[in-house]
Amino acid sequence: MEAGTNGAPTSSRVVHVEVNGERHEREVDARRLLVHFLRDELDLTGTHVGCDTGNCGACTVHLDGEAVKSCMLLAVQADGTTITTVEGLEEDGRLHPLQQAFSDHHALQCGYCTPGMLMSAKYLLDNNPEPTEAEIRKALQGNICRCTGYVNIIEAVAAAAKGEVSA
Amino acid sequence: MSVPELRATIVAPEEQETEVPQRGFVGQNVPRKEDKRLVQGQGVFFDDVKRHGMGYIHFVRSPYAHAKIVSVDVSQALELDGVYGTLTGDEVAILTDPFFELSTPPGAHIQDYALAVGRVRFVGEPVAAVVAASRELARDASELVEVEYEPLEVVVDGERALEEDAPVLHEEAGSNVVWSGSFDWGDYDAALEEADRVVRIERLHFHRFSSTPLECSGALVEYNRGTGQWTMHCNHQMPGIGAIWMAPSLRVGLDKLRFVTQDIGGAFGNKICLHPYFVACCLLARKLNRAVQWTEWRTDQHQANAHGNERTFLDIEVPVRADGTMLGFSVRAIDDCGAFPRYEPLGAIIWAQVTPGCYRWRNIRVDFTQVCTNKSPVSPNRGYSRMQHLWLTERIVDIVAQQLELDPVEVRKRNYVRSDEMPYETPNGCIYDSGDYARCLDIALELIGYDSLEEKRKEAESRRKLLGVGIGSTLDSGTNNFGQSQLVNPELQFSGNNEVATVKLDIFGEIVVTLGTVPQGQGHETTAAQVVCDILGCTPDDVNVRPGHDTYWNSHAGFSGTYASQFAVTGLGAVKGATEKLAAEMKKLGSVVLGCTPDDLELAGGTVRMRENAEAALPFMALGAILNANNAGLPEDLDVTLNCRYVYRPQFEVPDLERKFGNLTLTYATQIHACVVEVDRETGAYEIVDYAAVDDCGNRIHPQIVEGQVHGATAQALGAATHETFPYDEDGNLLTPNFYDYHVPHAMDMPPLKNGFIESPSPFSPLGAKGMGEGGGAGIHATCAAIQDALAPLGQPVVYDSCNPYNRVWELMRDPAASASLVTVESRDGSRS
Known part of the structure; x- marks a missing residue:
């Protein structure tokens, strides 16, 4: 009411x-x-x-x-x-570079944290297109992943920032 | 089977008859089939499933750790608009039977129901349930349920629980003991006689924590009144066992319970013991004739779902020679399983899969007692029961090295089982299939720059930091022989193991695979497709592996599930078997159509074709269409279905129950980790500054997935070693009931990880692969060892607990004598130090 x-x-x-x-x-x-x-x-x-x-x-x-x-x-x-x-996140039916980079680098296992990770990573790259590793870690510190130990997530975000994603 | 018999079964690689080509998709990092939907947010987790008019369940939970339930009054809740109904313990006691217990007496007498009946035994135990039109309303209504309690004395310590005047949780069991037994292998007394030194450790403690999967537990449950059948869209990771618990309790046949999963947000063993919650959901769906949905809240998961086993090791005694050769050990273990045993007391035997750890100990004596306390029940947790035991063996090695002033690296190398001894029979009859622990250790040490360690120590010292190095050597035993359950209860009718897959060729030539397993991020769709396409001569893109599990696919067996490090062996063994059957049928059908013998044909390029004439080829679509839709004229006796089911069954014998002797698992993956810490001299705060994880899981089907599992297992171990713990206050309140207090590693906490791999193929598994997902907790062991090494200059304190937050390290620094006094060394001449 x-x-x-x-x-x-x-x-x-x-x-x-x-x-x-x-x-x-x-x-x-x-x-x-x-x-x-x-x-x-x-x-x-x-x-x-x-x-x-x-x-x-x-x-x-x-x-x-x-x-x-x-x-x-x-x-x-x-x-x-x-x-x-x-x-x-997708643009014109194509995966966003972050989405593709997560797959390329095996940055997800169960995939449950992935949507939140992607949104935090996108916010980082929207505001800081060339982050250092330390900046990537800091940007993701509010997102918990219990599967990956973050190793490949950090690699994936770095790769997306550099535009190094598979077609 | 004895080692000689097992050796006789090993087929040399060149003699192996296999349809898997030497070079194919197996062994390659193909893109994961699961990824696209998951990065798009299009996965389907149980909480995403909706039904018209469904009700939301909220459990009323006990605020007391131990109390009598005097009364439960749901009348006010039922009066609230939008409340559909309730369930109480009294109803549960009438409508269901207690869950089947795995233990012999006294544990066998424990009565465990879906809701508390008459008494609560831990904070958060469900007492009643409310169903309403929304999550919020259900929560409101649950607060209107009036429960009157009469508090009882609480026991939260496993040793205290054994004392005569301790409060007893389950009076029907007579005491707090669930199960106790002794194990005696080799000739321990002779080892004591032979020893130059006997190292004695008064007590070590392995703490409570869990993997805390990010997705909490839950289910959407529908009841079909016409057929009496329940469908559970859920995240149970071991439906085969779940149904064995649930069906007798609900007084129905197994086939009335249909488990359906698609995507699961991590499980790690913590989603094996969901049957009490699911039975409550089933009762409510039937009572209310409505689909009901339960989503566990994070606080509920921490308080009342599943913790890992807490274990205290007492009176540890280690006979050793002066050169560091370890002859055996004896220990008294007290395992605290919380308020209800559930999957226990299997943990009272699972550790025996790795009885001597990585070492050539031949004489081992273990006295094991499992007790109940007023804490959350436990369930398997990544590294289940072996991790606790391997922590003990690694602590022993490092404490012995410290006391004898020997190099922990040299002690390990002197005592490791050697690669030329493989397959190696342990003192209790387990067969370590393959591996090279010393080589893995060398790789780990090289990765952390062990040769320049002393310079690094000096450099750290110049910054007022104490640098330490620690090693964790573990085995991830996989593919259980469930016959080991008979070692805790000879009456149990479980032995061996199995897993199922079906592979079919459909009308339009599509290859469809169903698995009995219940994946939670391990990439089963991808690795199954790799195995299938190599046999059928196509690509992973041609293979559709159905995501998740569905009981009604009929592709499961009694032990189906995803647990205990076994998919690469059991799951892919089943996939390989089913695909080979399908390949043979495709050739048989092709031979009828092409007028030749099956041996004249091969599968390649998505066709069945003549070996001698690739032009004479039938595409898969033609085969699928001929059999399924255009079969007039096919011979009457052609026995081809193009829909093949295979049950993989590893070769096991029931262990010798008298001697407690036999092979308990099929494969043993190796993890050797090396950890470098720097401890602040003033505060005890420390940082892991370098870390190497070397893994050997035999042939790797998908190296990237293997590496991901290593990363994840390592992160969980480092979290447990440093911060993750479930402590209770004296009233039985959990002090870390959410992620605010329970600190799991974040991106900024994780040290850089260096990885190394070797491949020692398993001679016993279908693909030479080994299960490897659990790791053995090597990160916990390595971190403990590194802290002990770093603190050595301060008076040789002993790391005695598996969890070492900064405050505990500071205490070790402040009063090194306190922990050092836990250890004594007796020389052969009788002197003590």
């Missing part, structure tokens, strides 16, 4: 968001996390949940160009924003 004229607290609200180029208008529970809105209501299940404390980064998306953890925001806080999720 919308906030009434009597000043009763709002328990739901209409939000307008643009996600991966598509506009959505939905009424959502005021307490619903952005990640659950993306996953359960927009069926964008590429964004994952790996913790309940904001530590793991599997839910990382871009909100108006900033990398954010979508489990640390309410859906209503995203009202009026433009969001990119992992499903929006």
